[in-house]
Structure formats: C-alpha cells, structure tokens
Amino acid sequence: MEISLNLRQLILAAAAVSLVILLALIGHAVTPVAESSPLVLTLERWEAAALARKAGVEIVRLEADGRALAALTAAEPPDAVQAMLLAQRIYAGQRSGTAATATARAALVDAAAAVARYAGGGLARQAAIEAVNAALERIRALRGQTVSRIPTDEQGRHVAFLPLASAGESDGLRARREANR
DSSP, rough: OOOOOOOOHHHHHHHHHHHHHHHHHHHHHHHHTTTTTTTTOOHHHHHHHHHHHHHHHHHHHHHHHHHHHHHHHHHHSSSSSHHHHHOOOOOOOOSOOOOOGHHHHHHHHHHHHHHHHHHHHHHHHHHHHHHHHHHHHHHHHHOOOOOSOOOOTTTTTBBBTHHHHHTTOOOHHHHHHHOOO
C-alpha cells in the first residue's frame, strides 16, 4: 500500500491553517473586553476608537504648539520674526481636525495671533499672556478628560468618548443632550 501526497495541496492546507491561527491571535489581541467578557467590535465602536485616536494625536500636537507659544511669550522681548513664523506654522497645522478639538484649536490660533501682534508691538503683553493661558486651559481640559475603554452607558447605547467630544461645548447644549437620554 502506497500513500502519495500532493506537495502543492499540502502547502495550501498548511497556509490556510496558519492564516486561521494568525487571524485568531490578532482577533484575541484587539477584541475589547468588558468585565472579562469579550464585546463584538461593531462599526460604530471601531469608528469611535479611530476618532479617539485621531483626537489624541491632535491633542499631543496642540500641547506641543502651546508649549512653544508659551515659551515664546515668556521671552522678554520676544523675537517678532520667530513669533510670526510660529503663528503661521500653528495656523497651517491647526486648520483642520476633529470636532472634539475645535475649540482648543481655535483658541490656540487666536493666541498665536495675539503673541505675533504682541511681538510686533501691536498688543499689550498681558493680553498676549491671557490669550496663551486661555488656549492652554482649553488644551488641558481636553487632556484631563477620562476616556472609558469600553464606551457604553447603562442601556448599552454607544456613547463613545463623550467626554472628549463634549469638551468646550456650552452648558445649555450639554443639558439638552443629557435630557434626551
């Protein structure tokens, strides 16, 4: 009795089994877990996580620009050319982004314009310092928000990264949204 094996079929079968094992390991690594129970990764959760990652990157960039702006403001007297270049770089880098960081981006652009005007002699130093402090406060508010790992409320509805999305919104809008729950 003779056993013949087709080498091509054997390689394809091994590749298929390897692919299934690889996908299982990747799935195990990225599946969200709540109270030691895996959750189905829905499209909404995936999109919310992607938006949160994007907002996190924007917050890091906002913090770096805010630190550069604060350092320039602290210099006595500030270099007008350096202030103008920094303001242009901040404006170009902060023109677009997620809605969660919109108020902080706008405050940082306004602060950069105020520092450039101060460096050029068109604005008082205290006004520039107040603009920078206001922008840094908005950025700190974004960083200080706690983001839950699994974003659901009591009824199981998707409220992904709501603290990050609601940073900087008015109290009236927040109250209306809470009333609609």
